Every structure is written in structure tokens, then in C-alpha cells.
Amino acid sequence: MKLDNNNHSVFSLYYHLVLVVKYRRKVFTNETSDFAKEMFIEIGSKYNITLMEWNHDKDHIHILFKAHPNSELSKFINAYKSASSRLIKKNFPQIRKKLWKEMFWSRSFCLLTTGTGGAPIDVINTYIENQRQK
16 A cells, blocks of 8 residues: 655545535536536645546536545535536536526535545445446
């Protein structure tokens, strides 16, 4: 297992995040998913968060990412959800027909640890890769 490090610590912090569209509306396409993914990478870099795997279904996304011990995960998730909600609805006006209020994401989210304490990373990676194959 490869460990990450910084000046004062060695760590391996992997997380599986699931974000659901408000009211489970089926609005995700490859184009909207790619847009949301680029935003995740951009905002994540400010929080020492690195995207490892990404996939979407029509009404939710699965994300595998790694973080540093100083990453403030709840602040990052709130910043991501807020910015992406605003920009997705701005850049994809057809979504406003299905989500007429300001929120794009459901208020809740699922965040699971992976790796040494949780499910093995390769299992999560395969699970996310196979999301749309039913």
C-alpha cells in the first residue's frame, strides 16, 4: 500500500462520496457529469483533495477521492455543492425545467471511508466504474 505524506505525517485517506440530485430528478448526462467533475477537481485542489474515480447515473454521482489530514471535508462538500449547483443550472438551462428552485443537490450526502478501515479501494473503484452497467 502506498502512503501519502506531508511535513509531519504519513497517511492514506480515501473516501467514497455519493451526491444525489434534489428530488432524484434524472438530469445527469455525460456532458453535465463532465462539467461537475471538472468543478470537483478545481475546487478540490483548494482543499488538498484529489479525484481518483468518478461516475454518474441519471440522478446521482459516485466519487472516490483522497484527502490530506488537514482537508476540511464538510466545508469542501458544502463549497462544492453550492458552486456546482449554481453553475450547472446556469450552464445547462434545460435542467431548470426539472429543478425549478435554486438547489440542484439533495441536502444530504453519503461519505464513506475506504481502504484500511473500510472497503478495499479496488472494490470501491470497480463499484463506481460499473455504476451504469445494470
